Amino acid sequence: MTQTAISIEDLHVSYFGNEAIRHVSLNVEPGNLVGIIGPNGAGKSTLLKAMLGLIPRDKGQVKILDKPVKEVRKQIAYVPQRNDIDWDFPITVLDAVLLGTYPxxxxxxxxxxxxxQWALECLARVGMDAFSKRQIGELSGGQQxxxxxxxxxxxxADVFFLDEPFVGVDASSEETIVKILKELGEQGKTVVVVHHDLSKANEYFNQLILLNKELIGFGTVGDVLQSKVIERAYQGQFAFMNGMGV
Incomplete structure (x- = not known):
């Protein structure tokens, strides 16, 4: 029986009584690069954090690798938004990467x-081994x-979650990150990325979750980036999306 990478069933999340996402159900199979897209305030980061159990759910069930998240934490890697990280914390680049070996x-x-040695190999893979002794706060956004x-x-890990990894990064860093994410997919890893730039969705991902508080579309990039589907999610912003050829 094939293992499911991510399974979500009727997920609901609210903040202070305000509904953030509702009725989200989907299954992601291993080896997919999945982009979570949608307009501002659509609940993209909320969905990601709810999948990871970082915020409470009102109702619904989430399983990673067919098990509750708490049972497979060691198999899950999470890269938060850069503004969620204390860049003044006195830690070197190498020590930051070594934290990934603890689980x-x-x-x-x-x-x-x-x-x-393994941490240095991982730094070399992202082109940052020459910076191993630097403090993380000294780096540019893309380097961080x-x-x-x-x-x-x-x-x-077997499943990777990244929240807006391309915000504030240079073109070279974005290219490096995308290359590695695609390599992970080729290795059978599952990658889920909160992303806001629809113009690059076809280039970066093979599946998309289109969200606007509820699930508007899920499937291949070609299926989701249909004008009628996009219009349902972006509504008033659709004229702008048409300018991108969607």
């Missing part, structure tokens, strides 16, 4: 030579995002 260490054990992707890689 697979035995209790009370600290990273050793093997883990440091690469480091946190390296931390996710160091975790050797």
């Amino acid at each position: 697979r260490l035995k209790r009370f054990r600290r990273p050793g030579k093997k883990e440091r 995002q690469r480091v946190f992707l390296a931390r996710a890689l160091a975790q050797q």
Whole structure:
């Protein structure tokens, strides 16, 4: 029986009594690169955090790799939005990536030579090994995002969640990140990304979740990026979307 990477059933989330997302149900199979798209305030980051159990759910069920999230935490990597991270925290680039090795260490054990070498390999993969001794706060936005992707890689996870990873990054860093995400998909890993730029959705992903508080569309990029489907989600912003050729 084939394992399902992500299963969501009738998910509802609210903040202070205000409905954020409702009636979201879908299944993601392993090896897919999935973009979560939708207008501002659509609940994209809320959906991501609810899947991870980082915020409470009003109702509904989420399973990762056919199990409750708390049972498969070690197999899940999460890269939060950059503005959710304390960049003044006194930690080097290498130490930040080493944090990704902790979930697979035995209790009370600290990273050793093997883990440091693996962390350096992950930094090399994102082109940041020359910055290993730098403080993370000294890096540019794109460099910081690469480091946190390296931390996710160091975790050797099966499912990756990234919240707006391309915001505030340079073109070179964006290209590097996309390349690695595609490699992960080719390795059978599942990648879910909150993204706001529809013009690159076809280039970056093979599946899309289109959200506007409820699920408007889910499936292949070609199926979701249909004008009638997009219009339902973006409504008044649709004229702008037409200008992009959607």
